[in-house]
Amino acid sequence: MGCSNRLISSSVTLPLSFRGQNADKGDLIAVADGEAGLAIIDISDPPAARVIHQINLDDSTAKAVAVAGNVAYVGTTSGQIVAAELDSGAVLGAIDVSGGVEDLSLAGDLLVVLDRSKVSVLSVADVVPQLLGTMNHNRRLSDSVGSRIFNANPVVYL
Secondary structure: OOOOOOOOOOOOOOOOOOOOOEEEEOOEEEEEOEOOOEEEEEOOOHHHOEEEEEEOOOOOOEEEEEEEOOEEEEEEOOOEEEEEEOOOOOEEEEEEOOOOEEEEEEEOOEEEEEEOOEEEEEEOOOOOOEEEEEEEOOOOOOOOOOOOOEEEOOEEEO
């Protein structure tokens, strides 16, 4: 069965740089908004959906996002993971995992980060990410097709 019966009830204009991902928390959606950073969109009234916070990520490109509770974790091409509160748009903290982030995956309070050469595991139990460990990988990641990671705690699939 196709998607031909879908109804578009609203749209939100994002900058032309948008090539990212999105994750949701009820009435709020976090969008990895490319060069524009992290966009938080309020969809509580779908016909009037709107960007309520646009968070600049200091000259870095937002590539991937995951949400846990009221916190969005956004991975950047400069290798940072930034934690931001959805309701307020406040940046709660950041950690550098080096290497440009390709994808993020959350399972419980573990955030798994995929970059070009390694997989990093971070704890988000205290909201601000803390590095637990890394493992190198030799998987060839494609620039043309999004590279994805799936975290089925305790197993991670590339």
